[in-house]
Amino acid sequence: MSLYEQLGGDAAVNAAVDIFYRKVLQDDRISRFFVGVDMDKQAAKQKAFLTMAFGGPNSYTGLDMRRGHAHLVAQGLNDSHFDAVVEDLAATLKELGVSDALIGQVAAVAETTRNDILGK
Amino acid sequence: MAMIELGGKVYECAPPHSVLEALTAQGEAIPSGCRAGVCQSCLMRCLKGTPPAKSQEGLKTSLVQQGYFLACRCYPESDLTVALGDGPGLRQSAIVVRREMLNRDILALYLRPEAPFAYRPGQFLRLHKEANLSRCYSLASVPEFEDTLELHVRRIPDGRVSGWVHDTLAVGETVEIGDSTGHCFYVPERQDHPVLLLGTGSGLAPLYGIVRDALAQGHHGPVWLYHGSYALEGLYRQAALQELARRYPNFHYVPCVDQTGAAAEALGARTGTVLGALVADHGGFSKARVFLCGNPDMVKDARLKIFLGGASMADIFADPFLPSGS
Numbered sequence: 001m002s003l004y005e006q007l008g009g010d011a012a013v014n015a016a017v018d019i020f021y022r023k024v025l026q027d028d029r030i031s032r033f034f035v036g037v038d039m040d041k042q043a044a045k046q047k048a049f050l051t052m053a054f055g056g057p058n059s060y061t062g063l064d065m066r067r068g069h070a071h072l073v074a075q076g077l078n079d080s081h082f083d084a085v086v087e088d089l090a091a092t093l094k095e096l097g098v099s100d101a102l103i104g105q106v107a108a109v110a111e112t113t114r115n116d117i118l119g120k
Numbered sequence: 121m122a123m124i125e126l127g128g129k130v131y132e133c134a135p136p137h138s139v140l141e142a143l144t145a146q147g148e149a150i151p152s153g154c155r156a157g158v159c160q161s162c163l164m165r166c167l168k169g170t171p172p173a174k175s176q177e178g179l180k181t182s183l184v185q186q187g188y189f190l191a192c193r194c195y196p197e198s199d200l201t202v203a204l205g206d207g208p209g210l211r212q213s214a215i216v217v218r219r220e221m222l223n224r225d226i227l228a229l230y231l232r233p234e235a236p237f238a239y240r241p242g243q244f245l246r247l248h249k250e251a252n253l254s255r256c257y258s259l260a261s262v263p264e265f266e267d268t269l270e271l272h273v274r275r276i277p278d279g280r281v282s283g284w285v286h287d288t289l290a291v292g293e294t295v296e297i298g299d300s301t302g303h304c305f306y307v308p309e310r311q312d313h314p315v316l317l318l319g320t321g322s323g324l325a326p327l328y329g330i331v332r333d334a335l336a337q338g339h340h341g342p343v344w345l346y347h348g349s350y351a352l353e354g355l356y357r358q359a360a361l362q363e364l365a366r367r368y369p370n371f372h373y374v375p376c377v378d379q380t381g382a383a384a385e386a387l388g389a390r391t392g393t394v395l396g397a398l399v400a401d402h403g404g405f406s407k408a409r410v411f412l413c414g415n416p417d418m419v420k421d422a423r424l425k426i427f428l429g430g431a432s433m434a435d436i437f438a439d440p441f442l443p444s445g446s
Contacts, residue, residue, distance in 0.1 A: 010177060018432050025428065039423050043433040047178075048154050058156045 003055035003105050007098065013054060016092050017047045023088040030084045033072050053089065053110045065116035073119040082118060086110050122196040125168075126203065133196055139164070139175075140191035150204070155192045162191040168201035180434060182240075182303040211248065212237065214297050216289060217268055222356035223349075225275040226322045227286055228260070230268040231297065239263065239300030241329025242411065244439060246298035247271065247281065255281040258326035258413065258439070259300065262333050269297075272325035304411060304439040306334040312341045314408040318394045318422050320348040323414025326439070328357060330411055335368050343368070344401070348376040348394035348414070352387060374401070395422050399429075406430030412438040 008015075021043055025031055034042065045068075052058040069077060086107055093103045114120075121134040126148060133142035140162050143150050153161035157178065166187040175194035176184045188205065214237075218230035239245070241262045248254040261270035276282045289295070304326055306315070315334055317327040324347050331345050349355045354377070361373040375389040376397050390397045395418060402408075405426045412419045419438050427433060 014178065018427075018434075021433065022428060025424070039420075039427065039433065044160055048156070051156065056156075058154060 003102070003109070004051075004057075006102060007054050007106070009056065010051075012096070013047060013050045013056065015096060016050055017043060019095060020050060020089060020092040021046045023092060024085065027084055027088055030081050033075065033077065033081070050089075052113075053106050055105075055109055062113075062116040065113055066119055069117045070119060077118065079114075079118065082114055123199045124196065125199070125201040135195060137195075138192050139194040139196060139200070139202070143191065150191055152192060157190050157193040160190065163188055163205040164191045164194075165189075165203045165205060166200055167203055169196075169199055171200060172196060180303055180437075181307045181309060182305055182437075185307060186303070211296050211298055213294050214269065216291050216293050216295065219289075219291060222272060223354050226356065227273045227275070229257075229271045229273055229285060229289070231271070231295065232268050233297065234294075237269065237297075237300070239269075240305035241333040242305035242326040242439075243300040243302040244326070245269070245271075245300050247285075248296040248298070249281050249284050253280060254298070258302075258304075258323075258329075260325040260328045262329055262336070264336065265332065270325075270329075272322040274322040302439045304330070304413070304437040306330050306337065306339070308337045308339070310341075310407075310409070311337075311339045314341050314402075314405075315339060315343045315411070316398065316402075316405070316408050316426070317343075317345045317411045318348075318398060318414075318418070319346070319412070320394060320414030320418050321354070324357065326413050327411060328361075331361075331371070332364065335364065335371060340370055343371045344374065344398070345372070346374045346376055346394040346397055348378070348418070350377070351379045352377055352389060355389065394418065395425060398422070399425065402429075404430045409435045410437065412436070 024046075025034055048058065089110060090103050090107060093106060121132055124131045124133045124139055124142065126143065131142055131146050131148070133139055137145070140150055140152055140155065144152070150164070151161045160179075166189055171187065171189035171194055175189040177193070179188055179190070212233060212235050214231035214233040216229065217232045220228040222228050239259055241259060244256045244258040246254045246256050257271040257273060259269055260272055261268065273282050273285045275286045317331055319327045327345060327347070331343060334343060345361065347355060355375050358375060365371050365373045374397055376394050377389050377391060378393070379391065408426070408431045410426050410431055412422050423436055423438060426436060
């Protein structure tokens with residue numbers, strides 16, 4: 001069974017997206033990067049990110065990730081902010097009762113995007 | 121294999137290709153992004169036929185009800201007639217049957233469409249002044265109660281359409297209107313949960329339709345409507361809303377005005393913003409379905425506050441409501 005199936009697929013993403021987005025918006029370390037963005041569009045992006053991190057169907061490329069975050073890197077986005085997002089993601093899954101082993105796998109998938117997101 | 125009709129042309133769509141892949145491969149320009157059913161860039165509308173359930177997963181119920189689907193997740197087993205997400209842009213004629221000033225700068229315009237006009241209360245339509253000049257206005261009417269379409273037109277300084285509606289357009293004249301659009305309307309589900317409606321100025325228009333629709337459809341959870349204005353004389357439809365609150369014990373109407381003073385309170389209005397009043401009245405917003413309309417800053421602030429207060433993003437509805445729609 002794939003990671004995505006073990007987590008509960010699309011329904012799990014839907015359950016996680018509100019909790020995760022709320023955590024990110026209230027996280028003083030990173031909230032400034034979300035000021036003034038269209039919340040509906042941002043929620044759709046959060047959902048895409050979670051689907052990818054859960055090992056679900058996605059077609060995002062490294063280039064998309066680079067392009068999509070370049071303006072944030074210019075504003076100072078760095079490793080500490082990436083770590084904060086991964087922490088919020090882990091806390092979201094914990095809240096939903098996901099096992100530590102699966103949380104570790106999700107964090108590992110998220111980790112694969114670090115260099116692209118930070119433009120390294 | 122299924123046949124897909126778009127804009128009068130017919131295209132083949134066969135496994136393993138999605139509608140998005142089939143149409144773009146055959147030269148149609150369809151907006152798309154993630155191609156994984158997530159970003160909703162490839163949202164299309166089905167005009168004839170039934171889109172597969174898989175292609176509607178994750179969409180707001182109001183969109184599903186109108187036949188919207190995601191082209192990237194659509195592997196059709198039967199023929200479909202489809203349109204781009206914005207709809208085919210049909211136009212029809214309507215006659216101005218009544219005009220009524222609601223306050224010093226908002227006019228209620230009542231139109232009788234010449235052909236049946238399908239809409240849900242809270243959607244909006246495009247009112248055409250001339251070939252390249254039009255504006256969108258929300259519908260305040262409810263098709264089950266009223267056979268005319270009701271629009272609330274605020275006079276915008278130097279507004280070319282609102283000025284024309286206020287100063288020139290007369291009863292008996294014929295105007296062109298576009299199709300109803302927008303996903304800001306009530307769907308009868310979770311009828312015991314709270315419904316919260318916040319509007320400022322002529323942003324009351326869609327809310328006035330939605331709230332009457334929700335109550336008529338038997339919503340029995342608490343329904344709160346906050347209408348804000350610069351001053352007491354800016355409020356309108358108070359008598360009708362107070363009457364509605366008397367008829368439906370679960371409905372609460374809260375007028376709010378920016379001015380302070382005894383006059384407002386004597387008339388039952390709250391002083392301050394609609395968002396301030398909402399926050400004062402409610403501890404949290406989980407389970408709430410929320411409709412926002414009016415001043416863009418109010419909509420933005422309210423969306424953030426209400427989401428952080430526990431409402432799901434999928435339950436917060438706000439149509440773009442710009443002073444000068446393009």
